[in-house]
Amino acid sequence: MLIVMRLGATKKQILEVVQGIEQIGYEAKISKGAQRSLILVHGNIGYIDESYFKKYSGIRDIIHISKRLKLVYKENVGGVDSVVDIGNNIRFNEKYSHIIAGPCSVESKDMIMETADFLHSRGIRIMRGGAFKPRTSPYSFQGLKEKALEYIAEAAHKYNMKFVSEAVDEYSLSLLSEIVDVIQIGARNMQNYSLLKKCGTIDKPILLKRGFTSSLDDLYVSLEYILAEGNQRIIVCERGIRVFEGTKQRSIIDLLGISDFKEECHLPMIVDTSHATRDRNKVPGLTRAAMAYGCDGLMIEVHPDPDKALSDGPQSLSFNDFDMLLIEMKKMSDLATKPIKFFKEDE
């Protein structure tokens, strides 16, 4: 920890701060600059709360070199990326990126089987499908709940699919963790620390969506809540952040945020290109851009009949649209540092 004194701080002020540091058991070392004095705090292991120093005058800034978060930073965990294995040879944060596709919600058994069959035939082995849905109206379709889990289990078994589905509370988390392979925590629950702690104690990978108004620092706090409870298998998902252009579009993919995140944190980051716009016509462009920039995977909403979808229809791709996008994605994949892994029939 480093304390930056104001210009013209008196000797007396500096000595008082030094004494204050020593009173709480640390060593202080004064470093006088051309213009300003700095006091370096040695020997602290935990976080020293800034409020302790409020009583001293002459302080300009306090810089915490020992941060309040520990496990989330790459530099604290040996500087290497953490690989997240979700089974069936699918590993995030290694040399391949992966596609997660499927409908917003599980609407019926037929549509889930049909979608799983389609995606499997395209070499995709991770499917999304919501059983519990937090919608922007309490009167909208909220998911098939327990029923959806049956369909997911059947499709997963028949098509050798890994399933991602969202938990919205403890109850859904406990049900889902019996059935699905990856538990999603949605953007609205990104700061539901109570639920995150629970995610830290289960033996399933977590897919945490960055809140659409959350800074990376907010995200790191949320990740630390999961990591601190012992679950290191987390895939982070950028889904666009809200900007002042509120009336025109939902959000903007924070591309620079992906590389900032990957520099600072050891976890994989994928991009959800469906939620950043409410318009399926813009999904291909954002998908190409995210791939061209570089990321660990993509999440895309696909529906057998988007115009009749019970949720997120306008931003969902039909099978045909998705096939056209796959052609573009394959070309883009050839240029990417992390090409997409397409699985063979029997993989």
Place this chain on the structure above:
Amino acid sequence: MLIVMRLGATKKQILEVVQGIEQIGYEAKISKGAQRSLILVHGNIGYIDESYFKKYSGIRDIIHISKRLKLVYKENVGGVDSVVDIGNNIRFNEKYSHIIAGPCSVESKDMIMETADFLHSRGIRIMRGGAFKPRTSPYSFQGLKEKALEYIAEAAHKYNMKFVSEAVDEYSLSLLSEIVDVIQIGARNMQNYSLLKKCGTIDKPILLKRGFTSSLDDLYVSLEYILAEGNQRIIVCERGIRVFEGTKQRSIIDLLGISDFKEECHLPMIVDTSHATRDRNKVPGLTRAAMAYGCDGLMIEVHPDPDKALSDGPQSLSFNDFDMLLIEMKKMSDLATKPIKFFKEDE
């Protein structure tokens, strides 16, 4: 619902939209403007999903006059404000505004009793105190939990205080609803719809904090989740919204948002002037400003010894600071349209 066609939309395009409306059972009426045609949809009771109209060309805009939210809007509930009675003659959204004061967290029995005694002597009858705390580090003090509830119960009884305390999940909600008088849902959980639904089913007033990056429209969705489950007793709390000046300050009180909210929604809105800044020196200024602008109450953090507080110390006022602020608040109260209610010794 109103469909605005593009300039130059053809007769054919217009007729197709009309037929589409009729196919789903509604009546359509074309209204031709000087420059543009409008199609008015009659007879719809529920919300018609926009995605249905994606297939038609020539549409420029769809305006939902029947909104997806119902109970939150003042105009839908007779145009009058809802009074929220929390007991002991304390009613929000009537002619008085009210002060809620107390520490961020319950740290010990002594500090709670001491603070309750102090606040009671100043004519204040609503106290805050966290038992379950969602902190920005998983390693920070997370509250005394069950133990805190004992202290709250004792202080409430001895000093005839109404208590506000935050629930962070179902478990804490169920415990708190046995003991405290008002259940707070914090800014981070404002979109935890699952928890909000539970709040809708209990027989206690709810104090819902607006998320610090939430628009009023986001807030209305959250309120509707509670209202739709049957609980109409909700106090809304503005605690500052995040702006681009991220490095300088935590957030900005959205004063205009208070009057926008009060025009549109029938519920009371109070202002938390402690959380909008991390600096106790700025609390008095914001408090005066909020009172001068007009609001239904104030929430202020007060602590017997802020420099030793386990949480939010820098923004908490000492008893002495608070006494000085009360002098200013009383003067301001004389000018306010909703003066603050200070209770007599035996009230």
Place this chain on the structure above:
Amino acid sequence: MLIVMRLGATKKQILEVVQGIEQIGYEAKISKGAQRSLILVHGNIGYIDESYFKKYSGIRDIIHISKRLKLVYKENVGGVDSVVDIGNNIRFNEKYSHIIAGPCSVESKDMIMETADFLHSRGIRIMRGGAFKPRTSPYSFQGLKEKALEYIAEAAHKYNMKFVSEAVDEYSLSLLSEIVDVIQIGARNMQNYSLLKKCGTIDKPILLKRGFTSSLDDLYVSLEYILAEGNQRIIVCERGIRVFEGTKQRSIIDLLGISDFKEECHLPMIVDTSHATRDRNKVPGLTRAAMAYGCDGLMIEVHPDPDKALSDGPQSLSFNDFDMLLIEMKKMSDLATKPIKFFKEDE
């Protein structure tokens, strides 16, 4: 224009509004919805100021179908894109996209000749180079001014280059318009309407940068100021918009904004991928992403010796870095709907 009445607006209120409309010479037509009445205003040519209707009660919303801007919207100019020809067969908004490269500022004759030679050899024919620089400190290098223009003229002539350079006031605008081929107006001057009007009267193409906190609607006003004075040759440049992640990065490229812009406005939009980050290591990623998403051109800072650059060094690419990026850009160009035009030696 359309006036949406409140729920429960009385017959009397509606008739008063109708009379108000008729008093100012327009025709009003009432359209009664299932829940709400609308009043459609016929016959208005100009903009009717909303303030006129402030005196009437019962109005909920006023929708201006006749907008206050005219020339900027694609639908008002026949629905087709405007091609901007800057000479030498270089046309923006046609089938090719174009690269504009070069240093932030003209620092010496040598560096300009050297950069022009390099870019020419890579098939690039548009060069950037600031003569007048608005810097974030008045004590920083502010450009070589008149001297820079000499060097630009010489390089343009020798290497058959088109030059883009920034005007910051009337004086620099008048000097630049004698020498360079495209006049840039920087992000900070995007709302300097006085300068924009001047740009509307000169016979040179304008490159207008979107302000980094400007909405598209703000941008349209600025464009209208130029267009209204008679200059239709404008290239718009997205350079990233500021988001709440202020401490981490400068800005975020608004990719969805590009397609929103292209749908609404008839002018070409290019992307400056150097200014969106202060870090040259992130320029290639953003460049690939912008190309993959789709745009009309790219602006990239290239400098013979970035570490010694007098301005924008950290975000400038060396010749070597740029060569490596060109390899990627050529691959990406093969996939793009608007491939980049690289000129032959003698073009």
Place this chain on the structure above:
Amino acid sequence: MLIVMRLGATKKQILEVVQGIEQIGYEAKISKGAQRSLILVHGNIGYIDESYFKKYSGIRDIIHISKRLKLVYKENVGGVDSVVDIGNNIRFNEKYSHIIAGPCSVESKDMIMETADFLHSRGIRIMRGGAFKPRTSPYSFQGLKEKALEYIAEAAHKYNMKFVSEAVDEYSLSLLSEIVDVIQIGARNMQNYSLLKKCGTIDKPILLKRGFTSSLDDLYVSLEYILAEGNQRIIVCERGIRVFEGTKQRSIIDLLGISDFKEECHLPMIVDTSHATRDRNKVPGLTRAAMAYGCDGLMIEVHPDPDKALSDGPQSLSFNDFDMLLIEMKKMSDLATKPIKFFKEDE
């Protein structure tokens, strides 16, 4: 300047940075922390550009203790506030705050004389009135220009009024500086550095509006441009900043920004409570709040007949509205640390 090395930076990396510092003529001093090494740069007078250090690995952060701005910071100018005297005994940043009132634009001689007469009778001696108007449509009324200046001169003389009017370019600046007492630079031109430099060379006080999307740091750069040219008489005006609630309201007064500004900068800051909302009904509330928070003055739009105003009608107060607001302001003034100065008939 202070260089913070990464955790685990090697001795070699540290020594390379030290050598780099010495190569450019400064002294480096290593300060080893418990976890991290710091390198303190001594002896630098000017700003050392960060780009110089891009070539070194192992650096985590560079902290500029010597800032790139000098004259704007209070601590650099002796720690005292600068009083801005605009004549007739009116001094900003002393013990009184002052009201600036008047119409958005000068629309006719009559309305200016009528408003001046009214304001004078209420003890107000500073009047606003635009001669050159930057409007959000090029087709809107742009001001009476030279004609307006005549009327201003006459009213100023007859009623002993100080006048504030906006310059939008060099031409208007030069005309205005002959006639009016304070030159306003509007929010849209806050980063028009060329115009700001010109403001630095004239012998009139400047009223600089903070841009509605500008951070305080952006504002400081703009102020430094004026200060560096020698004009120290600047009044800064907060007029609300844009937030994500774009559809609901224009902007939010950044109250905390006022005290942050006053702590860091020596100049006075007033608040324009008319422009932060487009609704005159909200002006009184914001005015009371700004006074209650504390500021050096207020700017309020007043018009003899707001409903017929050629600009800003909806947010302008009538004489009657303003009289009612004055009653509230006088009460509030009694509580304020800086009461408003109302002038006597013959002052």
